[in-house]
Amino acid sequence: MSLITTHDVTLYGGNGVDLVLRPLCDGHLPLLYKWNADPEVVYWTDTGNAQVFSEEDIRGIYASISQNALCFLAEVDGRPVGDFWIQRMNVPEVSAKYPGLDVRRIEATIGERSSWGQGIGTAILGMLIDFAFCGEHVDMLYCFAADYNIRSQKSLLKQGFVPAGESDADAGSLRAKKEYHYRLTRREFIGRRRERIPKSRRFETPLIGLQPSQLWISEGKLRLVREWFDPARRESFDPIPVKRLGGRILMTDGHTRAVAAHLAGWESVPVYWDEDELDMRAYAADVAWCDGEGILSPVDLAARIVPHRDYERLWRKRCMEMKLD
Incomplete structure (x- = not known):
């Protein structure tokens, strides 16, 4: 029996490079182990106090998350660089603010440091946004960004997300004091695409x-x-x-x-x-x-x-x- 619950969606894009988002599966676990054993990667993707995640941690995380998320492996010109999720909202406080709406959250990891600072994360975020609204017909997308992760905040704003509040970071966090919330509604997404x-x-x-x-x-x-x-x-x-x-x-x-x-x-x-x-x-x-x-x-x-x-x-x-x- 597979550990990661997979799906049949593959997304294609890129401008100057080939970007492909493939269904994440158990065969990709060695990559997830590698990326999450890198303290610098974990610093930017986790707001808690973990320095790295063990293989056991990763198996538990992805076995659970993938049951309520579309998880993708991101490739640039055929080379794996990270993983991304479109996940059903699992934060009760956020769900309570938008009753009756299909709210999904996006999570992102660029695990290959050589791919940082090239706009790849922003481009892939755009592909996920497009699929969420066109393919899944969600009502709202939601993202969280740590107060120290300015690059993530800029990427979200560039793709049309707007600030939606903030919350205190987890009590045990050694890195973040606050998590900033961002949201993008389907109506806002449509409005950004219209011709004037x-x-x-x-x-x-x-x-x-x-x-x-x-x-x-x-x-x-x-x-x-x-x-x-x-x-x-x-x-x-x-x-x-x-x-x-x-x-x-x-x-x-x-x-x-x-x-x-x-x-x-x-x-x-x-x-x-x-x-x-x-x-x-x-x-x-x-x-x-x-x-x-x-x-x-x-x-x-x-x-x-x-x-x-x-x-x-x-x-x-x-x-x-x-x-x-």
Whole structure:
């Protein structure tokens, strides 16, 4: 019987490096033993008075935590660097503040010190946030940061978390006097992702004339769009960014809301010219994939809505593995 309760979710991301979050399992225990035997790693990940954790400690911790958490091994370019959890809230005082809500906490360990200070933790945190809201549809994410861990506090703020109070550290703590609380609600997450474009830059284009640059739509992302999308209020729709590619008008983003508009009966949508510097070779490769599968407009994408877990594998993994000559 396995010690660690595992799952079937793998997450993909990265910008310049390949980031993969794999299901944590018993085969990863030697890595957990190694990382938690390093006093400097433990200093930044545990606010108590432990200098290191024994193998017996680690087996007990992960056997218990994994029963109510999705635990991941983080890899950078195929190299294991740490472990991360999305855990059901287990602090009664926090649960009592948000009755009836699905509140999860995120815990993180970068065990390989050579990977510190490179933004890897922040990038992985972003992947976990995205999956929690799109894949698990949680109401709120919650994190704790020790008063001395400024790097963790900055990372949380960068990803949109807001201060939610503080508590005294455990009585036996030799390191922290306070633990700061941070939270991110689903509504706040949605708000951070929305496009705010001046009216002067917006114009209408038929949906049938827009060329997609992706092959699949996440059901979880579509559900989040529908939380703000009101078909009766066209002025509140977030316009789609587009560029010219050959003789086509290419969607550089916004595929989910374009599909939502189509499913609501719209025949055209507001768009705007995307002025960002983008890797158009990558977009050309995306369009070649779309051509090969007959995806010529958002109308075609409406038949390719999949669960978010499948979207990770079918689309994000494919993008991560894209190799350009």
